[in-house]
Amino acid sequence: MTHSLRTIACAAALAVAVVGAARADDLATYSITLKNHRFTPAEIHVPTGKPFFVSVKNLDDTAEEFEMHNPAIEKVIPPGEEGKVRIRPLGPGRFSFFGDFHQDTAQGAIVSE
């Protein structure tokens, strides 16, 4: 029993370490704000072939889900919060994102070039 407890403790420590390491990696972060269910900037330009983070700050007083179909991203961002997602290296092209709860206005795109 002690053994299994130790295993669990080790696994937990490892998980925390992995999470910490992943967060610490030196990737470019692109910040977007959401206000009145619109993204600013609505278009961000990133270099092709490099992973990066997109950080979305929700300044509205309702929750939003930052979503992309390609690559698949789904992140709920509560009001007043900031949500950060890692995007895999993209090929050249235009990759649209949107706010799932307010698709009429919350639209934008990542341009990889």
Place this chain on the structure above:
Amino acid sequence: MLGALIIVFREVIEAGIIVGIVMAVTKGVRGSRLMAGAGVAGGVLGACLVAAFAGVIADALNGVGQEIFNAAILSLAVCMLAWHNIWMASHGRQLAAEARKLGQDVRSGARSLAALAIVVAVAVMREGSEVALFLYGLVAAGGATARDLVIGSLLGLVAGMAVSAVTYFGLVTIPAHRLFTVTSALITFLAAGLASQAVSFLQQAGVVSVLGDTAWDTSAILSDTSLFGRVLHTLVGYSDQPSVLQAVVYAATLATIFTLSKVFAPRAVARRPESPAPQRS
């Protein structure tokens, strides 16, 4: 109103298809209706809690709490589905055929039902929490259109439940002796699809960054966003642009459940020497 209808409908079908499959799998088993009900009720309660504590979950673990939470509950559902399938393969076949109606083997049957109740609860909780957040936003926004939006949501819920019913009634028309094979396969693919989604969350969080490239792009042939693509996404985990790791984990999950089900299946060949049954002519 249409927007609300669509968003609620979309979330409800995903959970509804899973509920429909689980109900078809356990049709006729004593206590299975109660199990499905408890799973849905637990899922709705869980969805409200997840929505209410969305901020706390999002802030946890250096901002990746939401992804880890999603990946964890999806993995739990995968384990429960795998366990159920392997259990059914080992002593469920006869149960499915005869003992079902008699309510035999209640104790181990109940454990299998509990596993499926967890799967139902996870499905409802995941999709439901988004609906809860969306509806809360509507209510908070207020205004004259709020009533329309609530009506739209209710219509979406009804339409989603209709899809769930279609899944269930479609499956139960399959002859009983084939139903076992069909539902086993469905559950295996369902589990693989959920495992692939769990991987997607870990990659989004940046917790896992290996094999992150796009494996293939079939969005021109069948888009994830089309209704059929979405149904396939729920049923078999179809994705039009999965990462390499998602594809690998998908295949590994299929292979693991399939192999373990074979290993644990009672082998008719091994029993033959004990009771000399007539050889095939």
